Amino acid sequence: MRVTELLQxxxxxxxxxxxxxxxxxxxxxxxxxxxxxFANLRxxxxxxxxxxxxxxxxxxxxxxxxxxxxxxNIRGAHRITSPASxxxxxxxxxxxxxxxxxxxxxxxxxxxRAWIMGTSLYFSPIPDAAYTISFQYYKRPAEITSNSGDISxxxxxxxxxxxxxxxxxxxxLGYTADRxxxxxxxxxxxxYAMMIKDDVATYGGMTVALYDDSYTNxxx
Numbered sequence: 001m002r003v004t005e006l007l008q009x010x011x012x013x014x015x016x017x018x019x020x021x022x023x024x025x026x027x028x029x030x031x032x033x034x035x036x037x038f039a040n041l042r043x044x045x046x047x048x049x050x051x052x053x054x055x056x057x058x059x060x061x062x063x064x065x066x067x068x069x070x071x072x073n074i075r076g077a078h079r080i081t082s083p084a085s086x087x088x089x090x091x092x093x094x095x096x097x098x099x100x101x102x103x104x105x106x107x108x109x110x111x112x113r114a115w116i117m118g119t120s121l122y123f124s125p126i127p128d129a130a131y132t133i134s135f136q137y138y139k140r141p142a143e144i145t146s147n148s149g150d151i152s153x154x155x156x157x158x159x160x161x162x163x164x165x166x167x168x169x170x171x172x173l174g175y176t177a178d179r180x181x182x183x184x185x186x187x188x189x190x191x192y193a194m195m196i197k198d199d200v201a202t203y204g205g206m207t208v209a210l211y212d213d214s215y216t217n218x219x220x
Contacts, residue, residue, distance in 0.1 A: 001151050001159040003144055006031065006166065013167060014175040026173050027166070028144060031151075034165030035141040038154060039069055041192065043138055045203025046154045048072060052081070053135040055127035058108060061120040069140035071116060078114070082132040086110045091123070091133055099124060157198065161191040 007027055010016065016023045039047060051065050071093055080089040089110055094103070096115045099122075103113055109125035111133070116122075121135075141153040151159060164187055171177065 001156060003147050003149055006163055007147050013177045030169035031144050031166045033169050034162050037165050038162055039141055045199050047138045049139050050134055050136045053133045055123060055131045057129050060126045061122050064119050064121055067139040069138045072136040079134045080131050081134050158195050161195055164188050164191055
Protein backbone atom coordinates (compact mmCIF):
# COMPACT_ATOMS: atom_id res chain seq x y z
CA MET A 1 0.00 0.00 0.00
CA ARG A 2 1.20 3.49 -0.78
CA VAL A 3 1.27 5.96 2.10
CA THR A 4 -0.83 8.38 0.08
CA GLU A 5 -3.60 5.77 -0.25
CA LEU A 6 -3.71 5.18 3.50
CA LEU A 7 -3.64 8.93 4.16
CA GLN A 8 -6.51 9.50 1.73
CA UNK A 9 -8.50 6.82 3.56
CA UNK A 10 -7.71 8.69 6.78
CA UNK A 11 -9.14 11.91 5.32
CA UNK A 12 -12.38 10.11 4.45
CA UNK A 13 -12.64 8.21 7.73
CA UNK A 14 -12.02 11.20 9.98
CA UNK A 15 -13.62 13.90 7.79
CA UNK A 16 -10.36 15.79 7.35
CA UNK A 17 -8.98 17.83 4.47
CA UNK A 18 -5.50 17.56 2.92
CA UNK A 19 -4.61 21.09 4.04
CA UNK A 20 -4.95 20.14 7.73
CA UNK A 21 -1.25 20.09 8.63
CA UNK A 22 -1.93 18.91 12.17
CA UNK A 23 -3.77 15.84 10.91
CA UNK A 24 -1.01 15.13 8.38
CA UNK A 25 1.56 15.25 11.19
CA UNK A 26 -0.54 13.10 13.53
CA UNK A 27 -1.16 10.61 10.72
CA UNK A 28 2.56 10.02 10.11
CA UNK A 29 3.21 9.72 13.83
CA UNK A 30 0.32 7.25 14.23
CA UNK A 31 1.42 5.24 11.20
CA UNK A 32 4.93 4.78 12.60
CA UNK A 33 3.55 3.90 16.02
CA UNK A 34 1.21 1.40 14.34
CA UNK A 35 4.12 -0.20 12.47
CA UNK A 36 6.08 -0.51 15.70
CA UNK A 37 3.06 -1.95 17.48
CA PHE A 38 2.71 -4.53 14.72
CA ALA A 39 6.38 -5.51 15.02
CA ASN A 40 6.04 -5.90 18.79
CA LEU A 41 2.80 -7.92 18.74
CA ARG A 42 4.72 -11.15 18.11
CA UNK A 43 7.76 -12.54 16.29
CA UNK A 44 6.45 -12.33 12.72
CA UNK A 45 8.00 -14.60 10.12
CA UNK A 46 7.45 -11.87 7.54
CA UNK A 47 9.92 -9.65 9.42
CA UNK A 48 12.57 -12.35 9.88
CA UNK A 49 15.77 -11.66 7.98
CA UNK A 50 19.53 -12.10 8.15
CA UNK A 51 22.66 -10.13 7.45
CA UNK A 52 26.41 -10.51 7.81
CA UNK A 53 27.96 -9.12 10.98
CA UNK A 54 31.74 -8.64 10.76
CA UNK A 55 33.99 -8.49 13.80
CA UNK A 56 37.31 -6.71 14.12
CA UNK A 57 40.51 -8.18 15.52
CA UNK A 58 40.88 -7.72 19.30
CA UNK A 59 37.55 -5.86 19.46
CA UNK A 60 34.84 -7.25 21.73
CA UNK A 61 31.87 -5.63 19.99
CA UNK A 62 30.27 -5.21 16.58
CA UNK A 63 27.35 -2.98 15.64
CA UNK A 64 23.89 -4.49 15.28
CA UNK A 65 22.11 -3.95 11.93
CA UNK A 66 20.46 -0.51 11.75
CA UNK A 67 17.00 -2.09 11.37
CA UNK A 68 17.49 -4.60 14.21
CA UNK A 69 14.33 -5.23 16.19
CA UNK A 70 14.78 -8.38 18.25
CA UNK A 71 16.90 -11.54 18.01
CA UNK A 72 15.45 -14.49 16.14
CA ASN A 73 15.96 -16.66 19.19
CA ILE A 74 17.80 -15.67 22.35
CA ARG A 75 19.33 -19.17 22.35
CA GLY A 76 19.74 -19.26 18.60
CA ALA A 77 22.92 -20.28 16.82
CA HIS A 78 24.52 -18.12 14.14
CA ARG A 79 27.05 -19.53 11.69
CA ILE A 80 30.54 -18.15 11.04
CA THR A 81 31.05 -18.01 7.28
CA SER A 82 34.63 -16.70 7.15
CA PRO A 83 37.58 -17.02 7.45
CA ALA A 84 37.72 -20.47 5.93
CA SER A 85 39.53 -21.90 8.95
CA UNK A 86 36.48 -21.20 11.13
CA UNK A 87 33.69 -21.59 8.56
CA UNK A 88 30.63 -23.37 9.95
CA UNK A 89 31.61 -22.73 13.57
CA UNK A 90 28.66 -21.59 15.65
CA UNK A 91 28.11 -18.45 17.72
CA UNK A 92 25.32 -18.87 20.28
CA UNK A 93 23.33 -15.89 21.55
CA UNK A 94 23.08 -15.90 25.34
CA UNK A 95 21.52 -13.58 27.90
CA UNK A 96 24.00 -10.98 29.29
CA UNK A 97 23.55 -12.14 32.89
CA UNK A 98 24.30 -15.73 31.86
CA UNK A 99 27.46 -14.60 30.07
CA UNK A 100 28.81 -12.68 33.04
CA UNK A 101 27.77 -15.30 35.58
CA UNK A 102 28.97 -18.45 33.77
CA UNK A 103 31.10 -17.72 30.72
CA UNK A 104 32.99 -14.47 31.27
CA UNK A 105 36.48 -14.40 29.78
CA UNK A 106 38.96 -11.85 28.47
CA UNK A 107 40.69 -14.40 26.25
CA UNK A 108 40.82 -13.99 22.47
CA UNK A 109 39.92 -16.62 19.89
CA UNK A 110 37.10 -17.74 17.64
CA UNK A 111 33.82 -16.33 19.05
CA UNK A 112 31.58 -18.95 20.61
CA ARG A 113 28.97 -16.78 22.33
CA ALA A 114 27.44 -13.35 21.81
CA TRP A 115 25.03 -11.21 23.74
CA ILE A 116 23.13 -8.03 22.98
CA MET A 117 23.55 -4.78 24.90
CA GLY A 118 22.23 -1.52 23.47
CA THR A 119 23.09 -1.33 19.78
CA SER A 120 26.01 -3.73 19.93
CA LEU A 121 26.80 -7.43 19.86
CA TYR A 122 29.41 -8.50 22.41
CA PHE A 123 31.53 -11.59 21.70
CA SER A 124 33.27 -14.19 23.80
CA PRO A 125 36.08 -15.06 23.38
CA ILE A 126 37.07 -11.64 22.07
CA PRO A 127 37.59 -12.10 18.30
CA ASP A 128 41.25 -12.62 17.37
CA ALA A 129 40.56 -11.84 13.69
CA ALA A 130 37.90 -10.44 11.37
CA TYR A 131 35.06 -13.01 11.41
CA THR A 132 31.91 -12.85 9.29
CA ILE A 133 28.82 -14.18 11.05
CA SER A 134 25.49 -14.89 9.36
CA PHE A 135 23.15 -13.21 11.85
CA GLN A 136 19.39 -13.87 11.95
CA TYR A 137 16.95 -11.42 13.52
CA TYR A 138 13.56 -9.75 13.24
CA LYS A 139 13.79 -6.37 11.60
CA ARG A 140 12.09 -3.18 12.68
CA PRO A 141 9.82 -1.66 10.00
CA ALA A 142 11.38 1.29 8.21
CA GLU A 143 10.26 4.66 9.56
CA ILE A 144 7.86 6.55 7.30
CA THR A 145 9.02 10.16 6.99
CA SER A 146 6.78 11.55 4.26
CA ASN A 147 3.36 11.10 2.71
CA SER A 148 4.87 9.61 -0.44
CA GLY A 149 6.37 6.20 -1.07
CA ASP A 150 5.32 2.71 -0.10
CA ILE A 151 4.86 0.81 3.14
CA SER A 152 7.36 -1.97 2.45
CA UNK A 153 7.47 -3.74 5.82
CA UNK A 154 5.40 -5.73 6.59
CA UNK A 155 4.16 -7.19 3.25
CA UNK A 156 1.04 -5.75 1.63
CA UNK A 157 -1.36 -8.47 2.81
CA UNK A 158 -0.82 -7.30 6.42
CA UNK A 159 -1.51 -3.65 5.67
CA UNK A 160 -5.18 -3.85 6.67
CA UNK A 161 -4.01 -4.47 10.23
CA UNK A 162 -1.53 -1.58 9.94
CA UNK A 163 -4.45 0.61 8.86
CA UNK A 164 -6.51 -0.40 11.89
CA UNK A 165 -3.60 0.17 14.29
CA UNK A 166 -2.93 3.59 12.73
CA UNK A 167 -6.57 4.70 12.85
CA UNK A 168 -7.01 3.52 16.44
CA UNK A 169 -4.10 5.75 17.44
CA UNK A 170 -5.68 8.68 15.61
CA UNK A 171 -8.81 8.04 17.64
CA UNK A 172 -6.76 8.27 20.85
CA LEU A 173 -5.50 11.65 19.64
CA GLY A 174 -9.11 12.85 19.49
CA TYR A 175 -10.11 12.33 15.87
CA THR A 176 -13.63 10.94 15.46
CA ALA A 177 -14.54 8.40 12.79
CA ASP A 178 -17.99 7.95 11.27
CA ARG A 179 -17.54 4.17 11.24
CA UNK A 180 -16.26 3.46 14.75
CA UNK A 181 -16.83 -0.29 14.32
CA UNK A 182 -14.23 -0.39 11.55
CA UNK A 183 -11.45 0.52 13.98
CA UNK A 184 -12.66 -1.18 17.14
CA UNK A 185 -10.68 -3.59 19.32
CA UNK A 186 -12.89 -6.39 18.01
CA UNK A 187 -11.84 -5.69 14.43
CA UNK A 188 -8.22 -5.34 15.45
CA UNK A 189 -8.26 -8.70 17.24
CA UNK A 190 -10.03 -10.40 14.33
CA UNK A 191 -7.42 -9.18 11.86
CA TYR A 192 -4.62 -10.03 14.25
CA ALA A 193 -5.78 -13.66 14.59
CA MET A 194 -6.30 -14.01 10.84
CA MET A 195 -2.86 -12.63 10.00
CA ILE A 196 -1.09 -14.80 12.56
CA LYS A 197 -2.55 -17.82 10.75
CA ASP A 198 -1.32 -16.43 7.43
CA ASP A 199 2.13 -15.72 8.82
CA VAL A 200 2.51 -19.22 10.26
CA ALA A 201 1.21 -20.84 7.06
CA THR A 202 3.52 -18.77 4.84
CA TYR A 203 6.69 -18.44 6.88
CA GLY A 204 6.33 -21.22 9.45
CA GLY A 205 6.04 -20.92 13.19
CA MET A 206 9.00 -20.43 15.47
CA THR A 207 11.03 -23.56 16.11
CA VAL A 208 12.63 -24.14 19.49
CA ALA A 209 16.01 -25.88 19.60
CA LEU A 210 15.78 -28.87 21.93
CA TYR A 211 19.15 -29.76 23.34
CA ASP A 212 20.21 -33.30 24.19
CA ASP A 213 19.56 -33.03 27.92
CA SER A 214 17.26 -36.05 27.95
CA TYR A 215 16.79 -38.24 30.98
CA THR A 216 14.99 -41.45 31.83
CA ASN A 217 12.34 -41.62 34.50
CA UNK A 218 12.11 -45.17 35.74
CA UNK A 219 9.09 -46.31 37.70
CA UNK A 220 9.27 -49.26 40.01
